[in-house]
Amino acid sequence: MKGLKERMKYRFLDIEKKWQTYWDEHQTFRTHDSSDRPKIYILDMFPYPSGAGLHVGHPEGYTATDILCRYRRMKGFDVLHPMGWDAFGLPAERYAMQTNIHPRATTEENISTFRRQIKMLGLSYDWSREINTTDPKYYKWTQWIFLKIYNSWFDPRANKAKPIETLEEELSAKGTAGLNVDQPFTALEWEKKSRKEQHDFLAKYRLAYLAEIPVNWCEGLGTVLANEEVAEWTEKGYTVERRPMRQWMMRITAYAERLLEDARELDWPVSTMEQQRNWIGRSEGAEIDFPINGRTEGLRVFTTRADTLFGATYMVLAPEHPLVEALTVPELRKTVGDYRTQAARKSELERGIEKDKTGVFIGAYAVNPATGKEIPIWIADYVLMGYGTGAIMAVPGHDERDAEFAKKFNLPIIQVVDGGPEAPEIFIDDGVGMNSSSGEISLDGLPTAEAKKVIAAWLQQKRLGKATVQFKLRDWLFSRQRYWGEPIPIVHLEDGTMTALPESELPLLLPDLKKFQPSGTTESPLALATDWVNVTDGKTGMKGRRETNTMPQWAGSCWYYLRFIDPANPDVFCSAEKERYWMPIDLYVGGSEHAVLHLMYARFWHKLLFDLGYVSTKEPFTRLRHQGIILGEDSRKMSKSRGNVVNPDDVIGQYGADAMRLFEMFMGPLEEMKPWNTRGVEGVFRFLSRVWRLFVDEAGNLNPSIVDKAPGPDFERLFHQTVKKVGEDIDGLRFNTAISQLMIFLNEAMKLEKLPRKELEQFVLLLSPLAPHLGEELWELLGHKTSLAYEAWPAFDPAKTVEDMVEVVLQVNGKVRGKLLVPQGTDDKELERLAHEESNIQRHVAGKKVLRTIVVKNKLVNVVIGS
């Protein structure tokens, strides 16, 4: 008795194991390159394999893309859907410092866990393409790309990157004639320069370069951080200080305009686009040179409000501004010096928190080019060296920060823009010019936009300035003081020059360390591997020292999507032919926490590779979606301390992978934040069990009620509606509504005595992308010998989706007063007549005047009456 009952049960664990093994053995999801079928490249952001294993957030995005992939395969597409590991990273290294276990070992172990957990979900990845950023066969190419970047420069005339040789050739041919440089030289002079001089000149143009800049040093982590990363770590309680250090940078700023411009064509979430736009921070304005008494060079400022030039009553330099030293009068050297050291100590964060303005007068004066008046020059830390020119003209009448400063230090405030009678004391918006005329120019009466143009033209003509564009984006700090990262393939030679490793020497392997300890300096632990560090340059015979910094974790993820296309190629990072077939990525799914960092860096590298001719598209990710965060059952963020973490292993053990998949998709829209709910998992599990019972009888055989028979008209219509809706919803990533349609279909099917075989088979196909294990099992039970993964997706007949009887709503003044069942397509006249016949309508219309009647075919009749 019990045995029989056991057999009829939906035994998900056995079924799921069986099909996962089948897919593995048959290599069901192995992708073949370039056929004449349409292609689609669907990518998940590959995970960092942490020691904690998968959490329920990971499967959400992975399941979504998996469903779409399975669906598209059935629609006849070549689908590229790979998975890999972003495996360099700090946690494994920190663990190594505590235990001396090599990060490689920890990483391998974590990857096994992740792989096992991901495979349990039944995701249809092509595992033959698995990649790992820490694999030398992979990072060889990360280093190769680094060299490409190092050996390139950005030609502003072409607005693109070019090999550095093109610059050398140009310099040899015609010197700096075609370039905009401070100290021009001729071709002959170039040839006469020493090896080091040439090297240093070129270094200023390379897209990867070393710079001594104030960086974000995090003592706790023993490394520097990119500006973009600071917030993340300070939130975790680490302190970050500004410290000048010599670091590798990438010239992402050269691409600011293109990163902004090309984003317009992308199908990305608006908030992500917005974040990127903010981060790039383009602003249009003007550069103006303020003459300084007794000096030939002026003081250059950037302003977005050149129209307020007449209101500039003083100037402010950033404390770090290079002219401060020269301009400060002797009597004030001490005060100014003290202020500068004080400001240098403060981190940028601290500067931001202290809203109270500080600053000191340096004793010098500039001339306002519009009024001809002398105005004092101050330094203050509210002006940042990193933005614009590091100097501003202060217009306290129309800028809140300047106003605050002016009030504190009793500097004159002049109003030069009329904001109308309602305007606040400090009016910062657009208005009409006033108090702005000299013998040469007048802005009085001009609207702000107009005034900006007039003043810009005047400045240009007087050679005092010009319209320019500024960006907030800064160059990308690319080096980290870590062991567990890609070594930078550069050697520093004893004459102070650098040499890049030839491609033939890649990969430059990480040396094996016996002990994983911090170097004790600001260098990475690699500095301790003296055998590795000290080298002799083959070409020059000079002694050299390897670069000990490694690349940031973002490096490997900047191009992994290209390696997936051709993962084992030993000769190139990705074959051009395959790249042209598969790129761009048609759908990219991952967390919104990567909105600026990863997504900006990857776009930057991609554009570089595009300029150098290695990829065929200017953008890598055409359509991007973020999965929403899954909260704990208590609607709060999942965390160990709250004890509300849901473990995927447990859920799968209890309800199966299909139920887990289905629930995560049924919870709500993919992108929304939503709470976990165990009852909800039970709900979808019940649905799957009901599907099982519909197909399988108590003895475990195919339900004998399934017969070769045409469906009734109502059921046939529902079938066609279901095919239509499920397909459309999967394409639109609306899995929750696709599932509810399948539920509706099942509910109706359960009511039938005899089940039409053809429709039920097709239903299995519709269900299969969402619950693939159950799908395969039922498909086999229905007598099919091979996997359904490449079965044709069911077709629907639009004509058969329409109801022949429709319910028409009867309204009086827009309020529902009755309903009517009429044949589809009943004409307006007839509907109107029927409406007026209906008793409840007559009751409401009685004694009133009918003004008009609005009829919407197949929808409603609205009788409009007077009072």
Add this chain to the structure above:
RNA sequence: GCCGAAGUGGCGGAACUGGUAGACGCGCUGGACUCAAAAUCCAGUCUGGCUUACACCAGGUGGGGGUUCGAGUCCCCCCUUCGGCACCA
């Protein structure tokens, strides 16, 4: 402070270009099966009024106003939540 997204039953959420608000699921209530329970199945479930009942009526998509025959959907103002930026001149 600025920018962006979103507010719908007890809960997760549906509702195509303005046309029956609450699909589907959870929960809850009642019933069937059972010695009993679990599982399963059937019925009900926005709020209020009235009714034996069917029906009917009023209100209802964060709040207030507007456009419209008709608004969850469009416009204006306000409130709340989430995400981002934050002296960027």
